[in-house]
């Protein structure tokens with residue numbers, strides 16, 4: 001295709017409705033029949049080439065990104081699995097859905113994306129790797145088939161293929177595919193690891209070990225942390241290859257012409273940037289920034305720099321599927337950003353919290369404020385100039401600190417009056433405890 005035709009096609013798909021039907025704002029805007037939502041748990045945004053990683057470990061995800069919309073600054077609202085995924089699947093911030101501890105599940109009155117789609121006639125498959133993503137937390141609601149056995153990404157993708165192949169012609173479907181493939185204990189093929197071994201990295205056993213309690217109590221040095229990060233990277237590359245096969249299968253079926261594919265993660269991972277390994281302990285950007293890529297019909301290749309969050313995913317996909325918006329959610333549809341790239345009046349401050357350590361975070365286009373509500377410590381970082389968040393500007397930019405602290409307080413006040421009631425769960429069984437122990441969540 002020549003450049004002029006490419007541009008014309010791009011303009012058509014980015015702005016299907018402008019300006020000829022500029023007043024069509026209230027009308028349903030359906031571009032896709034089906035939805036595949038993939039969450040590769042614990043994947044830092046900066047590991048993707050599409051997010052600037054010079055190390056070529058995600059060629060397949062980069063290929064997906066090149067054909068779709070890449071949201072460059074996606075801030076997870078929580079730094080661990082359960083609250084983040086409830087946010088992803090409800091459009092509600094963690095302080096609104098309330099599912100912020102392992103002893104809680106999604107409240108009966110909290111609508112989940114799968115329930116909305118099932119009611120709209122979609123065939124629905126949920127496949128997770130269990131643990132914090134198991135049925136007991138309510139994630140199975142709305143899925144005609146929900147599997148939460150921890151059998152890895154390869155099985156998950158083959159279950160997805162089998163489910164789609166069994167559908168009747170024209171049936172709409174929703175697949176939610178979650179995997180701990182790159183979550184600790186880090187694991188990778190020997191061949192990939194050998195290729196990615198960094199000079200200066202010192203071997204440390206990663207098999208069966210997670211950030212908490214193992215690595216953080218072992219006080220790894222920088223060279224050992226580098227090895228741990230290499231194993232993580234190698235696992236990312238292996239996962240990327242599996243996803244590439246799945247995307248090829250979708251392509252061969254022509255699915256990208258009718259199916260919206262959303263790829264994301266629930267939080268990042270730390271490798272001693274701020275003294276820790278793992279996640280759920282801090283809210284620095286390596287723990288919060290995740291990828292978000294949308295590909296499919298009507299989505300032109302584009303990059304969006306406006307800060308967004310996981311809470312925006314459910315409103316966005318509903319709009320692209322031509323379904324009514326969820327009432328009273330915190331997230332907003334990203335479709336206007338896809339159409340025009342314009343930010344409008346969009347609030348660019350994204351709030352996140354870490355329940356375990358009373359940390360609150362607000363990230364805007366330019367600054368990242370972290371407040372430790374337990375100790376009162378405040379940190380402020382410049383996003384572009386200080387990629388590793390090493391230079392605290394809080395003593396210099398006092399006005400900015402005050403402005404962003406007010407955002408945290410406003411957020412708290414808003415949430416206090418409007419929280420959904422989460423469901424209290426029974427005590428964990430021994431098997432469930434063992435599963436969480438293997439993922440490093442319990443001692």
Ligand SMILES: [Zn+2]
Nearest residue numbers: 041042081266
């Ligand atoms: Zn997670």
